[in-house]
Amino acid sequence: MDFVRKWVQALFFLITNGYWNFPLTRGIYQGPLKVICSPGLNCYSCPAATTYCPLGALQQLLSGVRLALGNGQIYIGLYVISAMGILGSFVGRMVCGWACPFGLFQELLYKIPSPKFGIWPILRYVKYALLLFMVILLPLFAVDAFDMGAPWFCKYVCPAGTLEAGIPLLIMQPGLRGNLGLLFFNKIFFLLLFVGWAVVASRPFCRTACPLGAFYALFSKIKLVKLRLDSEKCTHCEACHAVCPMGVRFNESPDDMECISCLACSKVCSVNAISLEVGGIALTKERPVPLAELHPVKSHD
Secondary structure (H helix, E strand, C coil): CHHHHHHHHHHHHHHHCCCCCHHHHCCCCCCHHHHCECCCCCCCCCCCCCCECHHHHHHHHHHCHHHHHHCCCCCCCCHHHHHHHHHHHHHCCHHHHHCCHHHHHHHHHHCCCCCCCCCCHHHHHHHHHHHHHHHHHHHHHCCCCCCCCCCHHHHHCCHHHHHHHHHHHHHHCHHHHHHCCHHHHHHHHHHHHHHHHHHHCCCHHHHHCCHHHHHHHCCCCCCCEEEEECCCCCCCCCHHHHHCCCCCCCCCCCCCCCCCCCCHHHHHCCCCCEEEEECCEECCCCCCCCHHHHCCCCCCC
């Protein structure tokens, strides 16, 4: 199944970054596909991007609300929120494990041979603070003289935007280099931080700083596609703990908000206690269980 997931990740990368004419145009794609919401974190300004980033679009939407209301424009487009909500209610953070290009990038970095370390569980809550303040409140309330806000997370933090858009555009358009300032180097710092961190720890950006992942995580209890734990089969061997890229202890917290449904836990579960289901209907087939696993020998010491 991990082989299938890698192919799906690659397919989503190619679909959301399918404009390979950018070396000739030296600009970003502005065609009709740019109205489609990308499921994962994929910068709108990436030269190859054929879709828009839901996180950036949400900030742009909120940054213009005050101006629109001030001009008597009661109608505010909620297409991006609806698209994110539909994705979240259907698959939740499965998007992070199957369709996010920056998630795939981190997984590839983690394969580089190096000492590996865990991530403090408390850091998982940072992304919710970033979602609340930098994606929602600041674009909505920190406005300029014209009542326009700014995409704070994209502008000051997002390492995916720096990698996919900032650096490529500077290479293709040398004239932009004269405008480099502290803001750009601030974003380079965050990019280098998460790139280096991803080599020694699994998916650090996803686990600590991705507001999009935080948004999808809010649907963990109600999403249609999810992993299910059969508590009667579970032997509490804790094999699922060691393989989870998000640090989830699945047998202890089957509805954990960090779960990206990558199926790593179900692969190592020798008693088939973990299955992928859609609306309560199991999709994964049970593997034969060794007799020793069904009837483990208990020590009498």
